[in-house]
């Protein structure tokens with residue numbers, strides 16, 4: 001099916017999120033929508049999927065004008081979405097999620113879960129997914145939840161499929177697999193809109209590229225364009241894709257982790273007798289394929305995993321079994337890998353989110369009240385400094401684009417006096433221009449003498465930031481190597497070979 005969007009305009013109050021956008025996506029092509037954070041990509045896709053109603057413009061499918069009163073109508077017309085934030089019900093099984101909203105019943109009026117299970121198995125087999133139809137979504141790692149979203153869209157026989165940053169949460173291997181799947185889908189005639197901030201992916205699969213900036217289409221680019229060309233078209237200036245940094249001059253050991261073991265809620269060992277240290281003024285990257293204990297390790301450092309054994313000491317003070325408040329008060333900054341779940345309160349304003357980890361005695365906190373004027377001024381400075389695209393610091397964080405939400409988390413954590421920074425997937429969902437800024441800030445944090453741990457599944461990010469790299473595999477650190485280790489060396493360690 002061919003899709004055409006003509007002159008789509010969508011406003012939120014005074015903000016014009018989409019300003020007369022034209023986009024055409026042909027049957028069988030992968031069309032990349034590129035643009036900086038807040039450019040209006042997700043909004044446009046929400047208009048297409050019937051979630052928002054545009055004030056102006058029209059949608060045509062195979063030349064026929066269509067209007068959608070809601071997502072159900074868009075879905076029935078063959079438009080499938082794989083969202084940036086999962087729309088799954090966590091307490092339901094995979095099969096139950098697949099039939100949700102599309103319930104087919106057996107003769108007795110009961111849900112035909114058997115058919116749904118089979119559908120999950122069939123689609124999984126076709127695309128090489130390993131998804132158990134009876135697993136509870138809540139128990140699945142993020143990457144598997146994503147695959148359920150894809151299966152759900154495919155189960156509705158979507159003819160136009162929108163992938164809104166699908167790879168932000170995938171491992172490099174899963175990403176490669178997804179690229180193959182997208183190609184297969186396109187070859188079978190699906191029209192695909194692909195939103196991503198990763199230029200490598202764009203260059204790998206795009207047939208055509210449309211670039212949006214500040215709600216407007218600014219041009220088309222060729223898939224043969226270089227990363228530098230694509231980056232500057234996106235953000236309207238030249239971008240340093242790899243931040244230059246001086247070699248580290250590490251000081252004394254600051255964080256010492258010894259024999260740390262962390263259990264998952266099911267009782268399995270998630271981090272297995274891990275020992276390492278981080279010195280002042282160095283960046284230790286924790287690399288590995290997602291799900292090898294990195295998340296649990298970062299959470300244990302924050303006091304989020306009570307019952308862990310071994311020892312964690314920061315500047316000589318034990319942090320093991322401390323509560324989160326004490327860990328934050330000890331000067332630990334934390335960027336969680338899942339910003340919506342652990343990093344922000346969607347219903348709070350930007351300003352309120354920027355002071356979430358402060359405690360009594362802080363300039364923002366008066367006697368039992370917030371000092372709103374001081375907080376707003378601080379928030380305004382941070383919004384400017386971190387280039388958070390918003391109309392006001394009183395905007396609810398939930399209304400920001402994904403990348404701008406991530407910048408709020410970073411602004412908060414990088415604005416305190418830190419004795420240790422633990423940043424998990426710090427640049428998830430943010431555009432290339434902002435990655436440059438965030439990497440510079442992380443390097444500056446290091447250069448100010450703070451020990452930094454960066455947990456990242458992105459090898460480009462690890463290579464850009466790390467002074468040393470610890471690789472995790474099945475809960476263990478299988479090797480600690482220099483920051484300039486080759487991809488091949490890291491790849492072997494990530495697959496379980498020991499150094």
Ligand SMILES: Nc1ncnc2c1ncn2[C@@H]1O[C@H](COP(=O)(O)OP(=O)(O)OP(=O)(O)O)[C@@H](O)[C@H]1O
Pocket residue numbers: 012015017035036037038039040041042043044389390399400401402403404429
């Ligand atoms: N429901 C809403 N209410 C108010 N403003 C909104 C709403 N949804 C989006 N916006 C605003 O519209 C603009 C475009 O946001 P959108 O999510 O479309 O950006 P995006 O290009 O997808 O960005 P990112 O790359 O960060 O995901 C942003 O300024 C955002 O704050």
